[in-house]
Amino acid sequence: MSSQQEPARTLSALAGRLRELPGLRGKADIQGPAAAFPHQPFPDLGPAAALGDDAALLPPAASPLLLACEGLHPALVADDPWFAGWCGVLVNLSDIAAMGGRPIAVVNSLWCRKASHGERILAGLRRASEVFGVPVVGGHTNLHSPYDALSVAVLGTVAGPVLSARAARPGDHCHLLIDPAGAFRGTSLCWDAATAAEPGRLRRQQALLPALAADASVHAAKDISMGGLVGTAAMVCEASGCGLHLDLEAIHPPEGVELEAWLSCFPSFGFLLAARPEQQSRLAERVAACGGLLLARVGAFTAERRLVLRQGVEEEEEIWSGEAPLTGFGALS
Structure with missing residues (x-):
């Protein structure tokens, strides 16, 4: 083998190994x-904002x-x-x-x-x-x-005011805001009111919370998560340092849905809101104008740090006590 052939064979072998490099093939x-x-989510920003670079270039926020x-x-x-x-x-x-x-x-x-x-x-x-x-x-x-x-x-x-679960206070009303026009997805506890809905309706719903914040219809909110309505209520109590008496008789599931399933489900659009009594009429007007949503006053926040389920005048059960952490993100001192 000539001295000229050896570097060529070495380079060929190196190139072959590099072509098979898992990091490259991946x-x-x-x-x-x-x-x-789509490759150009923000065309006004030019080619540097196209997908495929090391990071996404986004429009400036005010x-x-x-x-x-x-x-x-x-x-x-x-x-x-x-x-x-x-x-x-x-x-x-x-x-x-x-x-x-x-x-x-x-x-x-x-x-x-x-x-x-x-x-x-x-x-x-x-x-x-x-x-x-x-x-x-x-x-x-x-x-x-x-x-x-x-x-x-x-x-x-967020242009403000910011809606934080920490802003709930004793004396506030707790409202359930939810889209009841859906069904459970298969055998899961996911309440799907979105996949078959008209896109304009869904966008109006997403724009509602910023509007409620802007005109001071509410001052605290939390998305109902996989913990369901009751689990989310406990998280609001922990974050705000408040208690909440949740009235089960004020919570009305859609026809054919059991109360326990409704309390446990993850809804595609569902929030717990905190509002002062004098905010209630403006809140109701805003929600009605959006259309298709259920707004119900389901309880009141208290100074005692515990979540209580109430049914009727005398029956009640404690779900969570502030003496034990739930997430660990409690009220700020």
Whole structure:
């Protein structure tokens, strides 16, 4: 072998190994998101804002930012991948809305064993992005994972006032705001009032919470999460340092739905609101103007740090006491 052939063979071998580098071949997984999402979510910002760069370039914000992140339940990701993708966007939008904010952009982290499974998740993400008008601007994709998992984050902005669960005070009324026009998704406790709804209706709902904050119809709110209505109520109590007497007779499930299921479910649009008694009429007017939503006064916040379920005049049961932490994020001293 000549001295000239040896470097060429060495280079060829090196190139062959580099072509097979797992980190390089794995980049092909990104073809899924590249096919799923529009490449220029913010055309006015030019080519630097196109998808595929190291970070997403976003429009400047004139007000404080909100950042929310959710991991999707493994069973949902495994059994209903399209809906998991949809929910990844929806639940974060509700978190942004709960603080009186409006969403700007979505990112996600997707891990799947099969590309076909990932495609269904991405399809759900894209549909929610289109329906709610919030672009997916980046993320991470691995289609050679030993497990299936999805996490989604949303960046938003809040012009104020900010709605914080910590702002609930003794004497406030607790209101349930929820979309009852739906059904349970399969055998899960997910109350789906969104996937078949008209997009304009869903966008009006998402815009309602910032409007309620802006005109002082409410001053505290929390999105009803996987903990259900009762679990969310306990989180509001912990964060605010208040108690809450929850009146079960004021909570009316949709026809055919048992009360326990309604108290336990994760609704696609559901919030607990805190408002002073004098705010109630303005709140009711705002909600009625949005259309299709149920607003019910379901209790009152108290100075005693405990969540109590009441049924009738005399029956009551304590669900949570402030003596023991729930999440660990209690009232600020």
